Amino acid sequence: MNHSIICYILGLVLRFEAVFLLVPCIVAIVYQERAGWAYALVGLVCFVLGTLVTRKRPENLLYFAREGFVTVSLSWIVMSIFGAIPFVLCGDIPSFTDALFETISGFTTTGASILPEVESLNHCSLMWRSFTHWVGGMGVFVFLLAVMPMAGGYNMHLMRAESPGPSVSKLVPKVRDTAKILYGIYFAMTLVEFILLLMAKMPLFDAVATAVGTAGTGGFGIKNDSMAGYSMTIQGIVTVFMILFGVNFNAYFIILLAKNKKDVFKIEEVKWYFGIIITTIVIITYNIRHMFGSLFEAFHHAAFQVGSIITTTGFATTDFDLWPQLSKSLLVMIMFVGACAGSTGGGIKVSRIIILLKTVKQEMIYFVHPRSVKTIKLDGKALDHETVRDVSAFMVTYVIIFAISFLILAFDNLDMVTNFTAVTATINNIGPGLELVGPTRNFGLFSPVAKYVLMFDMLAGRLELFPLLLLFTPSVWKKS
Numbered sequence: 001m002n003h004s005i006i007c008y009i010l011g012l013v014l015r016f017e018a019v020f021l022l023v024p025c026i027v028a029i030v031y032q033e034r035a036g037w038a039y040a041l042v043g044l045v046c047f048v049l050g051t052l053v054t055r056k057r058p059e060n061l062l063y064f065a066r067e068g069f070v071t072v073s074l075s076w077i078v079m080s081i082f083g084a085i086p087f088v089l090c091g092d093i094p095s096f097t098d099a100l101f102e103t104i105s106g107f108t109t110t111g112a113s114i115l116p117e118v119e120s121l122n123h124c125s126l127m128w129r130s131f132t133h134w135v136g137g138m139g140v141f142v143f144l145l146a147v148m149p150m151a152g153g154y155n156m157h158l159m160r161a162e163s164p165g166p167s168v169s170k171l172v173p174k175v176r177d178t179a180k181i182l183y184g185i186y187f188a189m190t191l192v193e194f195i196l197l198l199m200a201k202m203p204l205f206d207a208v209a210t211a212v213g214t215a216g217t218g219g220f221g222i223k224n225d226s227m228a229g230y231s232m233t234i235q236g237i238v239t240v241f242m243i244l245f246g247v248n249f250n251a252y253f254i255i256l257l258a259k260n261k262k263d264v265f266k267i268e269e270v271k272w273y274f275g276i277i278i279t280t281i282v283i284i285t286y287n288i289r290h291m292f293g294s295l296f297e298a299f300h301h302a303a304f305q306v307g308s309i310i311t312t313t314g315f316a317t318t319d320f321d322l323w324p325q326l327s328k329s330l331l332v333m334i335m336f337v338g339a340c341a342g343s344t345g346g347g348i349k350v351s352r353i354i355i356l357l358k359t360v361k362q363e364m365i366y367f368v369h370p371r372s373v374k375t376i377k378l379d380g381k382a383l384d385h386e387t388v389r390d391v392s393a394f395m396v397t398y399v400i401i402f403a404i405s406f407l408i409l410a411f412d413n414l415d416m417v418t419n420f421t422a423v424t425a426t427i428n429n430i431g432p433g434l435e436l437v438g439p440t441r442n443f444g445l446f447s448p449v450a451k452y453v454l455m456f457d458m459l460a461g462r463l464e465l466f467p468l469l470l471l472f473t474p475s476v477w478k479k480s
Helices: 003-020 022-030 036-054 065-090 096-107 123-138 140-147 156-162 175-199 204-215 232-245 249-256 261-266 268-291 295-310 325-337 350-368 385-412 416-427 448-462 466-472
Strands: none
Touching: 003 022, 003 036, 003 065, 022 036, 022 123, 036 065, 036 123, 065 096, 065 123, 065 448, 065 466, 096 123, 096 448, 123 175, 123 204, 175 204, 175 232, 175 249, 204 232, 232 295, 249 261, 268 295, 268 325, 268 350, 295 325, 325 416, 350 385, 385 416, 385 448, 385 466, 416 448, 448 466
């Protein structure tokens, strides 16, 4: 284990967090809020500590998979701890445990909140909550790799540890160029949504917070009713962009830069993704048609909530906990499916679901024809055994973590639906669940122990389980 390079990169992350903390500071100046001093102070501390740690470049700049995974996990924990401190200092969230829960929920783009209401918060705190979504959506290391050179050709280990999905590939030969392309697309899409929201007469502050929250598929609302109080036009714009940010960004690369644009229609995951969305919207629209004034209104709310849940954004236009059981069951099912790999969304990922279904199909064929030799293909390409094994290992680990978390939450003596959907909403980085953690409720009712379990689930879900679990593996820390 190369400890020096891990400390060095952690120092770089702290310096970048100092830059990110300038955003709430600027908002505090604009709105003349005293709370801005808390963000300025923590930003200064981050910059000083980061500068001290990075003042000397390590002699050994090599890092491999385990260093990459450990570095990413520690960085997200460190970012969350320092990102939580301003909430406590300014008094918006006095409890450090609650502030840490809120910050981890922000960076992991979960959007689960412990706050009973948010409109009493300072504007700078509201912006910091939403901006953490944007930072965490594409990932701080993708940003870091995009703006500054790192050590040699080993950057892919950082990118793989942070990027969602069963596999990560370079869009272009250089990892840094790949990171630039990803963040370029990410920023451009955020800007387009922001402009459209302004054109739809959304207030400037609301438009910024909503755009960055949608881009990161996070879901922290700046209003107590989330998105319910805005016009149907604004809700429609957010619906479209939530779904777009849940698409594999490789598709946008093909549309923008690839020579053969038709290749985008060959991406199997994207076709499944839109197929699931359309099918679910149609079924839910029919199921809730009697609850709204018109079929179009039912379609509007169904589309918004399906887009919000499958992309793990977590915004809400209505209390879907009051919907019929069929609709709620479908929403819970797509909570597990999640968005595409290589997007800003969470969940198991559509590509993993496809691979698992094809694995089951292959096993059934094998039982009937034991001597047959068939490979599992995705997008017309045969998947290697390692990818299929990784997906299977991910699912086993996912189920184990889910079961243990669900069991620990049971000690709080809350109802089973609340506990089940609370774990589902956090490990899949969604936000709201059902019953006591529904779209009009919050996670503040859980005990401190339960909150730390849910924080672990949020981090594990965002980092694809294994990078976080490696922190608890003693052999990883031994010097090689």
